[in-house]
Amino acid sequence: MSKGTAFHIQDWADVAPHLVAVASGRAPADLVIRGGRVVNVQSREVLDGWEIAVAAGRFAYLGPDAGHTIGEGTEIVDAGGRYVLPGLCDGHMHIESGMLTPAEFARAVIPHGTTTMFTDPHEIANVMGLEGVRLMHDEALMQPVNIFTQMPSCAPSAPGLETTGFEISAGDVAEAMAWPGIIGLGEMMNFPGVIAGDPQMLAEMAATMRAGKTVGGHYASPDRGVAFSAYLAGGAADDHEGTAEADAVARARQGMRSMLRLGSAWYDVESQITAVTERGMDPRNFILCTDDCHSGTLVNEGHMNRVVRHAIACGCDPLVALQMATVNTATHFGLERELGSIAPGRRADMILTSDLETLPVERVWARGVLVAEDGRCVVECPHIGWPDAARASVHLKAPVTTEAFEVAAPEGANRVRAKVIGVVENQAPTKALTAELPVSDGVVEGEGGVCQIALVERHRATGGVVNGFVSGFGYEGRMAMASTVAHDSHHMIVVGTSREDMAQAVNRLAEVGGGVTVWKDGEEIALVELPIAGLMSDSPAAEVAAKAEAMVAAMVACGCTLNNAYMQHSLLALVVIPELRISDLGLVDVTKFELTDLFEAET
Known part of the structure; x- marks a missing residue:
């Protein structure tokens, strides 16, 4: 049972008699690992020379000598003095951000030692509704590793500020709580609604708590006072939106698990982990996660092993960092007795590595099956x-023309003061900026690093186009970049310096059924096809990653200098993270949660 096809785990209660028999020496183990150094995240120590026995996909014995569990047919693995540690857990993530389906995402991260994921498919929920969530949930349950699904809570993320392809209701949430792979409620992004006592938001949270499951949080506000307390009182149990030490401290003090994220573009571990490394706060209340990682990061840099390495590089003790990526996560979701540590009864998810700081992942087992070796996934x-x-x-009323992107200036104006979305490198929040922009023949033009941004409605073929301005990408010359990945409503976002290229980019994505395209001087120079909901591809991760790398290179060729700027591009319509965003209804001031005019009023 240690190698081959994936093993679908049985309930502990059903296999307990066999585990007892193995642990006591009355029945042989399926697998024994000897000669290693076991990382015990329960006690935060390394047990040199301890041995592990596995049966029925679970750990049966952990101790100095597993010889009594060895019998005919037992596979024996010599760890050769290397460390054996629990499989890594990602406490909060969106599979769709990897541009991959659950199957291909699993294939990409298994070689990096990720054996458990807690996923929120709210991206596809915005496009396909409950049916999309069900498809993600069902494919997740088929995988050789543990993929638990959090039922999306907010589609739309901010009612009244955007229009989605489908909406999620409190009834949908209550229905999904009975599905076998649902572990809780996805991040409750509508924190103003919770604070104001919105009946639907509170009903969703209540349905989750009545089911005995975890409510995911998302509090993207600097206000840590009364509003924060009101949000917590609604039931949110964790939060990954912190960006400063004070955020991590405030969450832990209020009984909330602080999730520290390192995604492709979100670098929020270093600024918060000092709550543990310098202030000495209890690390049990801290969890590591990725939130959003695109395929290029997964293939070339890693997944949760990358996050753990980063936390260690930021000064965290390796054993503490591993707790934050294993048992802390499992405990938070009520699964401490099921996974997250090498201990009797838990799922036999483990990694073999020669170094606890650099974490080279040499072998990976999930449920007692060898699933990866030397960087290769070896199971289906x-x-x-x-x-x-x-x-x-992708539904457009008609092919888009250049005229759709003309921003009319107030009558008689030669220059205007426009509101501009300011991109912040390596962070999800934007800045609400302003810029004096020139007017040519009655049309406002970008200038001095300010590009045009437009949101093109793609769910109901309304023909709607909302225009605005954005800065921070550094684009030069004639170019455009368009994407059907536009968190969270997932209309189509196009950013450019040329209205002609913007139109060509939009129409190209309609032609291929969704994805990301980059145009320069009237020619397409990169394309990532994402035919499933305009969000994902079911092609192998390496193929998608190669196209994603070409896309990033194309952005650089257009003058972009930001780290992982694609992620910044894809979040420009995320109307629940401050300060300024764009939606199909207009420009959104997220500090006030209201629509705002593109031009500043003259004084």
Whole structure:
């Protein structure tokens, strides 16, 4: 049982008699690992020379000598003095951000030692509704590693400020709580609604708590006073939106798990982990996660092993960092007795590595099965078979013309003061900026690093286009970049310096059924096809990553200098993170949660 096809785990209660028999020496183990150094995240120590026995996909014995569990047919693995540690857990993430389906995402991260993921498929919920969530949930359950699904809470993320393809109701949430792979409620982004006592938001949280499951949090506000307390009182149990030490401290003090994220573009571990490394706060209340990682990061840099390495580089003790990526996560979701540590009864998810700081992942087992070796996934990751409806999600009323991107100036104006979305490198929040922009023949033009941004409605073929301005990408010359990945409503976002290229980019994505395209001087120089809901590809991760790398290179060729600027691009419509965003209804001031004019009023 240690190698081959994926092993679907049985309940502990059902296999307990066999585990007892193995642990006591009355029955042989399936697998014994000897000669290693076991990382015990329960006690935060390394047990040199201790041995591990596995049976029925679970740990049966942990101790100085597993010889009594060895019998005919037992596979024996010599760890050769290397460390054996629990499989890594990602406490908060969106599979869709990897541009991959659950199967291909699993195939990409298994070689990096990730054996458990807590995923929120709210991206596809905005495009396909409950049916999209069900497809993600069902494919997740087919995988050789543990992928738990959090039922999306907010589609739309901010009612009244955006229009989604589908909406999620409190009834949908209550229904999904009975699905076998649902672990809780996805991040409650509508924190103003919770604070104001919105009946739907509170009903969703209540349905989750009545089911005995965890409510995910998302409090993207600097206000840590009364509003924060009101949000916590609603039931949110964790939060990954902190960006400063004070955020981590405030969450831990109020009984909330602080999730420190390192994604492709979110670098929020270093600024918060000092709450543990310098202030000495109890590390049990801190969890590591990725939130959003695109395929290039997964293939070339890693997944949760990358986050753990980064936390260690930021001064965290390696054993503490490993706790934050294993048992802390499992405990938070009520699964401490099921996974997250090498201890009797838990799922036999483990990693073999020669170094606890650099974490080279040499072998990975999940449920007692060898799933990766020397950087290769060695088991199948089954696909569900995505329906045609999922592959036809880009709906335009008609091909878009350059005129759709003309921003009319107030009558008689030669220059205008426009509100500008300011991108902040390596962070999700934006800045609300202003800029004096020139007017040519009655049309406002970008200038001095200020580009045009437009949101093109793509769910109901309304023909709607909302225009605005953005700065921070550094684009030069004639170019455009368009994407059907536009968190969270996932209309189409296009940023450019040329209205002609912007139109060509939008129409190209309609032609291929979604994805990301970059144009320069009237020619397409990069394309990542994402035919499933305009968000994902079921092609192998390496292929998608190669196209994503070419896309990043194309952005650089257009003058972009930001780290992982694609992630910044894809969040420009995220109307629940301050300060300024764009939606299909207009420009959104997220500090006030209201629509705002593009131009500043003259005084």
